[in-house]
Amino acid sequence: MDLPLWQYQFRIIMLGDSTVGKSSMLKRYTEDQFLDCINQTVGVDFYVHFLEVEPNVRVKLQFWDTAGQERFRSVTRSYYRNSVGGILVFDVGNRTSFQHVQDWYSEVCERVQPHTIICVLVGHKSDREADGERAVSRQEAEKVAAQMGILYIEASSKTDHNITEAIELLTRRIYQGLLSGEIKLRDGWDGIKTSTPQQQPLQNEEQSPASEKSKKCSC
Ligand SMILES: Nc1nc2c(ncn2[C@@H]2O[C@H](COP(=O)(O)OP(=O)(O)OP(=O)(O)O)[C@@H](O)[C@H]2O)c(=O)[nH]1
Ligand SMILES: [Mg+2]
Numbered sequence: 001m002d003l004p005l006w007q008y009q010f011r012i013i014m015l016g017d018s019t020v021g022k023s024s025m026l027k028r029y030t031e032d033q034f035l036d037c038i039n040q041t042v043g044v045d046f047y048v049h050f051l052e053v054e055p056n057v058r059v060k061l062q063f064w065d066t067a068g069q070e071r072f073r074s075v076t077r078s079y080y081r082n083s084v085g086g087i088l089v090f091d092v093g094n095r096t097s098f099q100h101v102q103d104w105y106s107e108v109c110e111r112v113q114p115h116t117i118i119c120v121l122v123g124h125k126s127d128r129e130a131d132g133e134r135a136v137s138r139q140e141a142e143k144v145a146a147q148m149g150i151l152y153i154e155a156s157s158k159t160d161h162n163i164t165e166a167i168e169l170l171t172r173r174i175y176q177g178l179l180s181g182e183i184k185l186r187d188g189w190d191g192i193k194t195s196t197p198q199q200q201p202l203q204n205e206e207q208s209p210a211s212e213k214s215k216k217c218s219c
Pocket of ligand 2: 022023024039040041065066067068
């Protein structure tokens, strides 16, 4: 029998300061490409990828790639509530981006209430270490991640190091949460959807706003 295109849809939000490489991570993961000169995100952009989390269980990953720039914050914040996963990114060569990680995390956790979001912290641009540009040690980042109670992984879109691993680590963690009941399907919450809703226990919740997309080149 043919499998449906997907059984579950997980919405995952990319968070972190501007230029840490959120869009580059998704471009690498979904298109296996890296661009030295990439369009700066304006508002929110979208990427989709399908992943088989176990034999015959296919998940549609819908990524919301938010702009890190402060001036887009009112738009990007409206996407937090309908996310079940968060990829929290800083640049290992940019200490300021690391210092903002806790703020990003607190804000998304607050806004997703009463739902649950599962996050992973990514120390991105790990290739910069080879150029002597590391400004945040792995130990320090691991400590902050442990304090937040989330997983930490270092990755590079440029060298394609750990990008798939970071995204699939988060996806499998969400799937486990779904199986264990830690994460529940809710009517009116778009963090997780199923293609067979009649088989899922649903509870009433109100719906949240829709989307916007536009781009400009920062190069
Ligand atoms: N050295 C290095 N540079 C990278 C890496 N990933 C992205 N970059 C560069 O970092 C710059 C910013 O990348 P983006 O992906 O646009 O960053 P962003 O977080 O999406 O930025 P906003 O859209 O403004 O929030 C670009 O010049 C990329 O080429 C990486 O792994 N290593
Ligand atoms: Mg971007």
